[in-house]
Amino acid sequence: MSVQVIAIDAMGGDFGPRSIVQACIACLSVTPSLHLTLVGQPSLLEELISSHSAVDRSRLTITPASEVISMSERPSHALRSKPDSSMRVALELLRDGKVQACVSSGNTGALMALSRHVLKTLPGIDRPAMVAAVPTQTGYCQVLDLGANVDCTAEQLFQFALMGSVAAQALGIARPRVALLNIGTEDVKGNQQVKEAAALLQAASGLHYIGYVEGDGVYRGEADVVVCDGFVGNILLKSSEGLATMISSRLEAVFKRTLFSRCVGALALPLMRRLQADLAPARHNGASFLGLQGIVIKSHGSAGAQGFQSAIERALIEIHEDLPKRLHGRLEGLLP
Amino acid sequence: MSVQVIAIDAMGGDFGPRSIVQACIACLSVTPSLHLTLVGQPSLLEELISSHSAVDRSRLTITPASEVISMSERPSHALRSKPDSSMRVALELLRDGKVQACVSSGNTGALMALSRHVLKTLPGIDRPAMVAAVPTQTGYCQVLDLGANVDCTAEQLFQFALMGSVAAQALGIARPRVALLNIGTEDVKGNQQVKEAAALLQAASGLHYIGYVEGDGVYRGEADVVVCDGFVGNILLKSSEGLATMISSRLEAVFKRTLFSRCVGALALPLMRRLQADLAPARHNGASFLGLQGIVIKSHGSAGAQGFQSAIERALIEIHEDLPKRLHGRLEGLLP
Known part of the structure; x- marks a missing residue:
């Protein structure tokens, strides 16, 4: 059975980590082949996970990140001054091939800037x-x-x-x-x-x-x-x-x-x-970021747990379709 | 009793002169103080008017204009190459104080360019x-x-x-x-x-x-x-x-x-x-053009007779409110 591994920026969004953790646990119970790593402050995330019962911790890990990008922060500031933000660390896991997709409900401008910086765009984009x-x-x-x-x-x-x-x-x-x-x-x-x-x-x-x-x-x-x-x-x-x-x-x-x-x-x-x-x-x-060397899904900031769950499901579809590779192949033929 | 006089660009719009003439005659019958002058090709307009019965011709005149601006024409072309277009002649009647407002369902870009050129904008706009x-x-x-x-x-x-x-x-x-x-x-x-x-x-x-x-x-x-x-x-x-x-x-x-x-x-x-x-x-x-030295109403190109009638009614309201003068007075106090 193939396995899907997704990094979750657990600290962003208007609703905060609680509804993100809730969405993640719901997705894990629905999709047995799914593995998630929550990126953020470990003690906070452990506490939120512990409030749920019967969580399969072999499929739910935590990757520490000490900083958080706020919703109103300038993308340039997030890029330059926060090397250990949850968003950035999640994208680095994707860049390093440790996960197959990244989902965030954080600051859209920062997600865009960091995605470009960390993952790079596809050739020609x-x-x-x-x-x-x-x-x-x-x-x-x-x-x-x-x-x-x-x-x-x-x-x-x-x-x-x-x-x-x-x-x-x-x-x-x-x-x-x-x-x-x-x-x-x-x-x-x-x-x-x-x-x-x-x-x-x-x-x-x-x-x-x-x-x-x-x-x-x-x-x-x-x-x-x-x-x-x-x-x-x-x-x-x-x-x-x-x-x-x-x-x-x-x-x-x-x-x-x-x-x-x-x-x-x-x-x-x-x-x-x-x-x-x-x-x-x-x-x-969730909306998909097209044109990156990797799958990044933006969950709407005010979507809540249900919206975040849908964004994870969208990531699963794009992993199944291998969308970036497919895009890369087609773009090679189409671009001048 | 005060009288309102409005110039009608009778040649523009997707539906053409027939529905415009129909709308004008309907407005005249509803508003006894209204006078309209249809600007366009006289023989065509006379023929369209004659198909209606009981028209008060003392309140419905024709001002000749030999050219028509098409819906896809470049505004710059309309401005430079058509000195006798129905739209332009209607705006010149307004500029010369012979009418109090102008209504057109013609090319929006051309109406904008000609309005600015013929009427000029209010000071500061x-x-x-x-x-x-x-x-x-x-x-x-x-x-x-x-x-x-x-x-x-x-x-x-x-x-x-x-x-x-x-x-x-x-x-x-x-x-x-x-x-x-x-x-x-x-x-x-x-x-x-x-x-x-x-x-x-x-x-x-x-x-x-x-x-x-x-x-x-x-x-x-x-x-x-x-x-x-x-x-x-x-x-x-x-x-x-x-x-x-x-x-x-x-x-x-x-x-x-x-x-x-x-x-x-x-x-x-x-x-x-x-x-x-x-x-x-x-x-x-109809939409109103704000900021001109005169009242210009744009009726939607595809609005038909009913829409054109509403645009004339809108012009009547702005005449009653004396909107350009009111704008001018307030802008003097507000602009830096």
Whole structure:
């Protein structure tokens, strides 16, 4: 039986180590081939583990790390001044081949900076991108970048398109339709980076570039891969989460008004709740950092134990697919 | 009785002159103090008018213009090469004081470029911004810019914040909470323009700046005015429209499955449809160009006659509020 070993940055995230340890123990009980090493302050982690019963300690180890990166810390500071942070030590375990993936719910900017520094990117890739699946009228769409890269050059957008296409293929879409997110579909629309990226994609062979898609086109399912810079992607994702929540609560308010509508609500609300969870894939399932020499999953800071558990499951899928190797092989053929 | 005179760019938009003429005649019948001049090709417009009965031609005139700006035309081309376009002639009527507002459903970029060129901006304002109201958990929020300015400097974002605050006050909010749209609420988050705009807003007196708001915070109603560049604002608005449509159609599909759920649907669907219309204010009501020496309303290209009628009504409100003068007065006190 093959074994999966994952390093867990146990100190990051809004909820702290308690819910991370809880998520880890839940995953271990579900997946017998899984081994986890919690990276962080040993005494604290031992205490949290000891509050759970029947933990298979042969599959749950602790790797000491004395420092913690806070959620508001500057990435440059985390990189320069904290050689023994839980995040960094977890990434070093991955770099040294001691684990097959790393999961963190810590500071996104710091995770990005440290991942690049410790693991390095794949040949031909300048910066990793965060990707997650967004539901559409016809299925799902991979959107990247979701916030790891605030400003992007045309070349970076081009690389994101290549990575997104390969990732979508790994997820079972034979010929992913790749589009650039823009404020219009005419050639003259958009900023300079987007226009230049369009020219690069038009000239590229080996991927199915379909042109520009607008904000509403994303949800109409016009593309399988939607490419944008991290600022725009983050606003798209979070505003969608906010809107879905607002629609849910407006519907709930109406459905609570009368007896009849309470019956109606019994039908409509579960659907709305499922949709809401569906619309927050990065929050619930973790987002993947594509383009690194290793598997790094970012669990949403406010996701709690359930979200962290989903992020570990996502790491397991990427280990099974051997995604970085697959990306590397395809990129060699695609990049100029 | 005071009279309102509005110039209509009768040749622009996806639906063309027919639905524009229809909208104009509907508005004239509702508002007896309204006078409209249709700007465009006289023979075509006369023919369209003659297909309607009982039109009060004393309040509906035609101003000839021989050229039309297409939806995909480069703004620079429209500016340089078409001195007699319907859009330009309509704006010149406004500049010359012959009308009090101008409404167009034509090419947004061209309308922006021509408005700036013909009307000029208010003192202290570099570029006009497009603003529309977005519904939130607690009411409405003015979002700007919605696509007129693809790239923005910190100074422009600062000016948008001032204009949005004044516009929100004109709409009845005594002390509008002004926020910058960003990918996090911590100080270190965001791109350079947003960080610099935050510093400018923190130092400004006379407006209630509350800091950063994230995509989900917009819909939670955390601010009355949300400021962003036109690329981000356009993606926010259009993706919200797309998501609302997707949620509606998913709910419809569920509600159509059984007899009971069809009854349920009778309750839920009107609510969803209202929300959908509510989420497309720029599409349905027109967006206002703030910061010009004159009132210019952009009706959404695909809005049809109903949308164009709403845009004329919006122009009437701004004429009543004398919004440019009000903005000018407040800006004098607020700008450095």
